[in-house]
Amino acid sequence: MDKEIVDFALDCAREKKVEYAEVRGQSQVQDGLMLRNGVMEAYVSAVDSGFCVRVIANGGIGFASTNKWTKEEARRVVNMAHKYAEAARRKEKLVFSKEKGVKTKWIVDQKKKIENVSPEEKISTLTEVNKDLASSKVKIPATMTSCSTNLIAKYFVNSEGSRITSYVPRIGVFIFITVAEQGKTEQAYEQFGYSGGWEAFSKWKVSEKIVHDAKVLKDVITKAKTVKPGNMDLVCGPEVAGIAAHESCGHPMEADRILGREMSQAGRSFIYKGGPYWIGKRIGSKAVTVVDDPTVDHSYGYYEYDDEGVKAKRRFLYKEGLINEFLQNRESAAKLGVKSNGSSRSINYDREAIVRMANTFVLPGELTEKELIEDVKNGVYMKSFTEWNIDDKRFNQRYVGREAYMIENGELTYPVARPVIETTTQKFWTAVDAVSKKVEYAAATCGKGDPAQGVPVYTGGPCLRLREVFVK
Amino acid sequence: MTDMLSKTEEIMKKAKTLGADHVITRTTVGKYRQVRFSNSQVDITVAWNDYTTDVALAWKKRLVATQIHGFKNVDTKIKQLLKLAKISQENPMFGGFAQGSFRYPKSKADRKLESLERPADHVFEAIEAAEKEAGRKVDSGGILFTKFEDVYIASSEGPVGVDSRSAIELSIRAFSEREASGHGVECCSNLKDFKPARAGAKAGEIAKMARSPKLGDEGVYDIIFDPLIHGSLLGVWGGMASAYSVLLQMSVFVDRIGKKVAPETVSLRDNPAAYSMSNRVFDDEGVPAKENTFVDCGVLKTYLHNASTAKMFKTKTTGNAGLVAPTPWSIEMDAGEMSKDELFEDVKEGLYLTNTWYTRFQNSAKGDFSTIPRDGIFLIRNGEIKQSLKDLRISDNVLTMLGNIAAVSKERQHVHWWGEADPPSLAPFILIKNVHITKSR
Numbered sequence: 035m036d037k038e039i040v041d042f043a044l045d046c047a048r049e050k051k052v053e054y055a056e057v058r059g060q061s062q063v064q065d066g067l068m069l070r071n072g073v074m075e076a077y078v079s080a081v082d083s084g085f086c087v088r089v090i091a092n093g094g095i096g097f098a099s100t101n102k103w104t105k106e107e108a109r110r111v112v113n114m115a116h117k118y119a120e121a122a123r124r125k126e127k128l129v130f131s132k133e134k135g136v137k138t139k140w141i142v143d144q145k146k147k148i149e150n151v152s153p154e155e156k157i158s159t160l161t162e163v164n165k166d167l168a169s170s171k172v173k174i175p176a177t178m179t180s181c182s183t184n185l186i187a188k189y190f191v192n193s194e195g196s197r198i199t200s201y202v203p204r205i206g207v208f209i210f211i212t213v214a215e216q217g218k219t220e221q222a223y224e225q226f227g228y229s230g231g232w233e234a235f236s237k238w239k240v241s242e243k244i245v246h247d248a249k250v251l252k253d254v255i256t257k258a259k260t261v262k263p264g265n266m267d268l269v270c271g272p273e274v275a276g277i278a279a280h281e282s283c284g285h286p287m288e289a290d291r292i293l294g295r296e297m298s299q300a301g302r303s304f305i306y307k308g309g310p311y312w313i314g315k316r317i318g319s320k321a322v323t324v325v326d327d328p329t330v331d332h333s334y335g336y337y338e339y340d341d342e343g344v345k346a347k348r349r350f351l352y353k354e355g356l357i358n359e360f361l362q363n364r365e366s367a368a369k370l371g372v373k374s375n376g377s378s379r380s381i382n383y384d385r386e387a388i389v390r391m392a393n394t395f396v397l398p399g400e401l402t403e404k405e406l407i408e409d410v411k412n413g414v415y416m417k418s419f420t421e422w423n424i425d426d427k428r429f430n431q432r433y434v435g436r437e438a439y440m441i442e443n444g445e446l447t448y449p450v451a452r453p454v455i456e457t458t459t460q461k462f463w464t465a466v467d468a469v470s471k472k473v474e475y476a477a478a479t480c481g482k483g484d485p486a487q488g489v490p491v492y493t494g495g496p497c498l499r500l501r502e503v504f505v506k
Numbered sequence: 507m508t509d510m511l512s513k514t515e516e517i518m519k520k521a522k523t524l525g526a527d528h529v530i531t532r533t534t535v536g537k538y539r540q541v542r543f544s545n546s547q548v549d550i551t552v553a554w555n556d557y558t559t560d561v562a563l564a565w566k567k568r569l570v571a572t573q574i575h576g577f578k579n580v581d582t583k584i585k586q587l588l589k590l591a592k593i594s595q596e597n598p599m600f601g602g603f604a605q606g607s608f609r610y611p612k613s614k615a616d617r618k619l620e621s622l623e624r625p626a627d628h629v630f631e632a633i634e635a636a637e638k639e640a641g642r643k644v645d646s647g648g649i650l651f652t653k654f655e656d657v658y659i660a661s662s663e664g665p666v667g668v669d670s671r672s673a674i675e676l677s678i679r680a681f682s683e684r685e686a687s688g689h690g691v692e693c694c695s696n697l698k699d700f701k702p703a704r705a706g707a708k709a710g711e712i713a714k715m716a717r718s719p720k721l722g723d724e725g726v727y728d729i730i731f732d733p734l735i736h737g738s739l740l741g742v743w744g745g746m747a748s749a750y751s752v753l754l755q756m757s758v759f760v761d762r763i764g765k766k767v768a769p770e771t772v773s774l775r776d777n778p779a780a781y782s783m784s785n786r787v788f789d790d791e792g793v794p795a796k797e798n799t800f801v802d803c804g805v806l807k808t809y810l811h812n813a814s815t816a817k818m819f820k821t822k823t824t825g826n827a828g829l830v831a832p833t834p835w836s837i838e839m840d841a842g843e844m845s846k847d848e849l850f851e852d853v854k855e856g857l858y859l860t861n862t863w864y865t866r867f868q869n870s871a872k873g874d875f876s877t878i879p880r881d882g883i884f885l886i887r888n889g890e891i892k893q894s895l896k897d898l899r900i901s902d903n904v905l906t907m908l909g910n911i912a913a914v915s916k917e918r919q920h921v922h923w924w925g926e927a928d929p930p931s932l933a934p935f936i937l938i939k940n941v942h943i944t945k946s947r
Contacts, residue, residue, distance in 0.1 A: 068830065070753065074595035075830050076562075079587070080573040086554075098553040101575055111553075118551030121626055125547060154593050161595075176755040212755040212871060219755065219871045295544045297647035298679040298689075299924045301863075301880070306684070384554040423864035423899075425878045427685075430897050430946045432876060434868055452868060456899070458946045484542065484649050486925055504947040 035061040035083055036103045037189050043087050043108040044191045050116045052089045054130055056192035058341065059085040060383035063185040067156055070178055072164035074157060084383040087115045090130065094122025095365075099384040130364035131374050133344050135195030140338040142202045144231025148183045149203075151232045156181055159235055160207075166241035167211065172248040175219075176212040181205070188341075196343035202336070204490060205234050206477065209244050213251035220251035222420065222436055227334030227477030227490050234332075250437045250449075258451035261440070263506035267413030268455060268465075269406055269441065269499050272474035274416050274433055275396050276493030280478065282459040283324040284394040286428035287351045287359075288377075288482075289366035291389070299484045301426025304459065311357060318355040318463025321399060324495075325350050326361060328376070328392030334477045334490040335392035337379070342387055344376040351394070352463065363389045381487040388483050396495030399469035406470050406499045408444040414453045414505050415439045415446060432456040454506045465500035472496055510535065511668055513577050515660040517559060521584045522662050526563040526591070528603045529662040530791060533559040536655040541625050544647035546633050548626050562829050565591035567600045571829055601817030604791040604827065605663040611787055614780040615670035616696035620654040628676060632692075632706035636680040639710025640688075646709065648678035650702070657786075665792025673783040676702045677923045679881065680709035685719055685896055688712025689734060689861045689881045693920045693930055695785045712860050712882040715894060722883065722895035722945060728856035728912070729941045730849055730886065733919035735862045735879065736839070736936055737927030742865065742875075742904065744776060744834035744929060747800045747808075748826070749815035751870075758873040758904045759806055767806045768908040771842055774801035776810055776826065778835035783922055783930040786835065791827040795835065798824045810834055838932040842914025846935045849915050851889040853937065858884040858891060862900070863926045873904030876944070901944045913937040 040059040047055035061083040068075045084101035096119030098111040190198045207226040228234035286303040328346040363378035379390040416435040424431035435453040439446040475494035514533040521529040536556040562571040653673040681687045690708030694700040746757035777797040812827030826832040865877035885893040915935035922930035
């Protein structure tokens with residue numbers, strides 16, 4: 035990355051008649067390896083580096099990017115961004131919320147630097163996971179294992195005096211398995227993510243988790259019974275709590291979605307001005323507080339400053355069951371008359387920064403998981419999920435259990451095959467009467483934007499106990 | 507142009523000289539433009555340029571890849587890549603890259619899409635068409651996207667070629683009420699055939715019909731799928747036809763070659779033809795891209811292959827190569843004999859679905875999935891649309907639905923939107939019987 039070109043591009047933009055200008059240089063040193071059935075398919079190693087220019091001119095926004103690092107190209111890209119901004123012909127002129135210019139540098143530390151981890155070590159670490167799966171005594175006809183490391187350097191400057199340099203090493207692992215027994219199959223995947231060094235592997239317990247999944251799938255095929263559909267209590271494990279927090283709290287609380295900017299692709303929100311749900315309205319029980327927090331150390335969605343140079347902080351989205359605070363970038367914040375809360379993220383230099391989640395999770399309560407279950411006479415414990423989805427206003431969702439058990443008189447009695455909860459956001463969060471005290475996170479890739487920008491996030495929470503919901 | 511090809515070839519030759527067994531280099535000079543709009547106004551116009559050479563090489567069945575930008579540091583990059591190959595692991599199943607010398611047809615890409623003047627004008631045209639259908643208060647959002655790529659490929663196994671690929675797409679979603687919307691798309695490879703008003707009019711028409719939706723009921727329905735939602739299904743079926751999906755058991759087509767997977771009226775092809783947004787004259791190994799019928803009159807005929815998977819399955823590449831996984835380019839379902847109106851007349855009590863999103867699987871090998879229809883959802887009674895509905899979900903199975911296709915329309919539309927109807931497809935209206943619908947409780 036050539037910081038001089040970034041500064042030069044900003045100077046070029048300032049020469050134009052613009053209300054605002056920013057330039058973001060980004061370099062990503064990426065390694066990716068993939069194994070199929072324990073055999074190496076391919077190892078990809080590349081550096082992706084470029085910069086983008088975003089300007090506001092005449093109330094319109096123009097954005098242009100390139101991976102050609104020359105001054106001539108920088109000028110061309112600035113001209114293009116400026117031309118497109120002016121051509122917007124907007125009735126309602128766009129402005130950004132007023133934020134302080136920031137000069138700073140931040141990095142994520144690593145105990146074992148990814149830069150010093152050899153390709154051989156990466157390959158052998160993944161191979162070991164596959165060996166553990168092979169010796170699990172479960173018939174696994176297909177596996178796919180991938181690992182990616184990404185060393186992300188950014189240099190952000192804007193016309194308000196911000197100069198922010200950052201460096202984030204990020205590591206992700208994805209494993210997909212198919213288990214076959216008695217002529218039937220079941221499938222599962224696990225995703226792991228971390229901002230930091232190779233020490234992530236020792237924290238994750240990859241083999242332990244995926245071997246556990248394999249055994250669970252075998253049990254689903256050979257031992258599990260289906261649920262008799264009806265109203266019952268449902269205990270959701272942290273993985274299920276996390277996906278619900280992400281899908282039916284994080285997404286509908288994105289201010290750009292609320293304002294309609296994603297209306298064609300990712301959709302709008304059940305929350306809108308003049309509608310039944312807005313800040314201060316009840317969406318869940320008092321036991322429910324959901325936050326989005328980019329500052330969780332070494333989390334997959336970690337950052338200190340967002341991609342508009344605004345300081346990151348914890349956002350209380352649903353607070354004790356009330357709709358509390360939207361996720362904002364500078365564009366949405368200005369429209370709603372508030373400040374940005376640092377929720378603007380971009381996946382690369384060639385994508386505009388838009389409102390995104392970071393790490394979205396339910397805050398813990400007082401009970402242990404055991405205490406939560408003890409108080410259930412008849413219900414299901416859905417520890418993890420397989421199929422899931424939610425409508426584009428983020429109100430009608432469905433989670434299908436992967437690892438699940440029947441609860442009878444406070445005891446887990448037998449495995450349950452694919453129990454389903456299909457319900458509304460309000461019913462789901464209102465049914466929560468208690469949450470346990472231990473929060474666990476899961477890594478995920480959140481999709482939004484056009485072109486699609488998959489950003490690394492954590493989802494998470496403690497166990498949730500829902501009373502009298504329909505499970506089938 | 508020849509200069510770019512020469513430089514691309516030089517990198518390939520350099521890698522060969524330095525010890526690689528097989529090498530493919532591919533340079534892409536891409537110009538992409540996008541206008542994003544919402545609430546009937548332009549939010550941002552985006553331009554991104556890409557100058558990249560992808561290098562894939564194999565050394566003793568070890569496959570590695572990298573990217574080179576601006577033809578800089580070629581020696582160092584290739585040496586690093588070979589070093590990586592030498593410490594990597596052998597893949598006994600690697601079957602090499604495709605061999606042969608090929609003559610490619612001349613690309614029909616439209617150079618007008620290289621630098622479109624006033625792209626926002628197409629957006630305004632679509633918005634106006636939506637307003638004409640559904641009234642001035644309609645709220646429209648979406649994207650206009652253009653692509654122009656020059657692609658240069660050189661393979662140590664013979665293929666050398668130049669291609670240009672162009673596309674233009676307008677995707678518009680119009681809201682006539684908070685919960686009444688319609689989605690229209692216009693997808694082309696050239697500017698001449700591109701009519702953004704068609705997409706706007708369709709979005710507006712559906713949005714108008716979708717007013718005052720009622721909560722729908724769970725049940726089993728005969729359903730007419732509009733080309734746009736059918737495009738989502740075709741994307742799923744096409745993806746499952748990739749030999750790589752089959753190898754990973756992420757496909758319902760495992761062990762079904764030669765078997766009936768759909769009624770005789772159903773034929774499915776992959777065809778990156780000149781009209782398609784995915785137009786191309788060769789794949790990522792330099793094999794001429796061609797039409798491949800993978801379901802012929804209801805029978806699964808082939809998977810989609812690159813050279814390596816073809817070797818595993820003891821067949822020939824179908825020209826669908828990506829580096830590791832073969833991929834469908836552009837799916838077509840053959841047109842049927844009934845008109846769209848006749849399809850509707852066939853439905854006594856059923857649904858007409860226009861779009862969907864968020865398709866997720868419990869088990870891709872088995873095919874159990876659900877997806878959430880959005881935009882217009884309509885109750886059909888005695889062939890006529892009677893009521894706009896909302897908040898329903900398809901919860902069914904891929905093979906069951908394929909098997910229950912009862913009718914296919916003559917009319918077809920080239921569709922694509924976001925990742926939901928991807929890759930692009932040429933989709934008729936279809937009638938599928940006995941589809942399971944669920945909803946929130």
